[in-house]
Amino acid sequence: MNNFLLLPIIIPFFFGMILMFGQKKLAYQRITTLLGLLMAIIGALGLVYKVHADGPQTVTFGSWPAPFGITMVSDMVSALLVTTTLILAFFIVWYGFESIGKERERFFYYPGVMFIITGVNGAFTTGDIFNLFVFFEVLLMASYLLIVLGGEKAQLRESIKYILVNVISSAFFVITVAFLYSVVGTLSMADIALKITEINQPGIITVIAVLFLMVFGMKAAIFPLYFWLPSAYSAPPIPVLALFGALLTKVGVYAIMRTYTLFFTHDLAFTHELLLILSVITIIAGCIGALAHFDVKQIIIYNIVIAVGVILFGVAQMNEVALQGAMFYLVHDMIIKAALFMLIGIVIYISGTTNLRKMGGLMKTYPALGWFYLIAALGLAGVPPLSGFVGKLLIVQGGFQADNIWSSIFILASSLVVLLSVMRIFIYAFWGEQGQISNDVNKTTYNRLFFPTMILVFISILYGVGTEWITTLMGDAAKILVDPSIYTDAVMKGGE
Amino acid sequence: MEIIMAFVCGFLFMAAIYLILSRSLLRIIIGTGLLSHGAHLLILTMGSFKGSAPPVLSDGVTDYVDPIPQALILTAIVISFGVTAFFLVLAYRAYQELQTDDMTLMKGSEDHE
16 A cells, blocks of 8 residues: 555646646746656656565555455556656657747647646556556547647648547447456456456457457557558657657557456467567568658658567567566667657758658758767667667567567567668768758757757667666566566555 | 347447448547447446346345446546547537548648658
8 A cells, every 4th residue: 555656647637737727828837847747757766666675566546455446556567667758758848848839838738748648657557457448548638639739730630530540449448348347357457367367268358358459459559550650640740749659659568568468368379479470560561661751750650660569579478588678678669769759850840841852961060960860760770789779689589488589580680670761861861962951940949959859868878878777677577577476466465 | 138238239339330431520420429339338238237226235235236337337428428529629620620521531641752
């Protein structure tokens, strides 16, 4: 019983409510948002320390005994993800001061960000499957606001499709929860895991597993269900895109990771094999998209799809090494995607176009931007000392342990395609003849955009170089994913 | 009773899918409404119709309905209500801005290569 773990959810929610007042006072809006996120970050770091020292923390609302009340569980997996989410949100909001536009700032942009963080952190923390649905809706509702905010034609057009896809996937979620409830008669995730073990996963549970894969796969953008992502994500402005690209799909990935390690662990030959195949096809589809486009936004957006495939490949192996790799890669990908979106945001700001063919020669005028982009690009592909390396190494190592030799080699090969796709931006935008340059580039604005981006790239470097320091934390996370009994024990006995 | 409900749910889903696949934005929104109705009815059915008594449990009472599905439906109804309201406003705004409610005219982006 520890209320402390609610801080990363409550603080953004509280500040979101405060920010709904005083819309026109920009200084107040900006400072309050950063202050709220900073407080939440401190809370989340404290939570990581607490979880590391004392094991998973739980709180069951209303002091009901464990399986009956709604439980919030903070184990190492969720504590790390919550912390990453808040840190990224801080930098993205900071970056947004210069690029989101004053009109949006005056119309509930900051409350929208705070509520989306509430939803994301809640989804990472909750230990109740229906509560997960509710937090999904909280973050979706905020994301509907953010994607349409500004009311440009492209935004209106794409947000209709985005909402429609998500409404359908939410309906599926409700249906799946109903099926699951009718079979196991409980909603607490720990209790579901225990009940499924008792009945030894009959066929109907496998059907439910596939339904869950559809529901969360729609959010996470896995192979047949990623069709909505590229066009929907290219509509909103860069800070919103960074927020979505770094956080929203990862919530879906987390949900798949959680359900597939906690509930559906008895028919691995079907469920995890399916996940494996889908993750490999997801990577192929993402690679094709990333190489085919000449639009910088689209290239990075398709890289989201590739990363989702890599993480889920790690989950599909179901051994400790690969799951540790998946955790490493998940956090890495959140950081590096936010950094990349912010970098290409600056590139788009300078050149005034998203078309690679019109860009060129930025290296002469903006060498620092070029070098930082290069570091981020190498980090994304997983070049050794940088952040993507450890995760991918462990995932592939886990793949070899699970005897998936060819698909593991395929994952390694896909890194080359990732490298090629992001290097293409580097070559076209930074090398060669001077390309198109926007007329109203302001040096102060550029510096203000560049500063938070630079810090975020430094964080990603630190994450890669300082892997040694966080290995114990990731190890804790992997242990929980491999051995669900740690999770269920923490929930069931946490009430006392 | 479960069989009838299964057919009703199926019919609602069928109608919802038909409407969602149509071109008019308003029909699509009505379709999503029907879809969530079907889902809610499904939760109710999954709670089973055993017992005619209210969902109240106290000592000595053996005849009661499972209260959880009803609580779930209540939550889900509120959420789908909010989403539908937002969707309708968005559709109106999009109609004003784009001068059409036909989904076939809303695809792709202008700046294709």
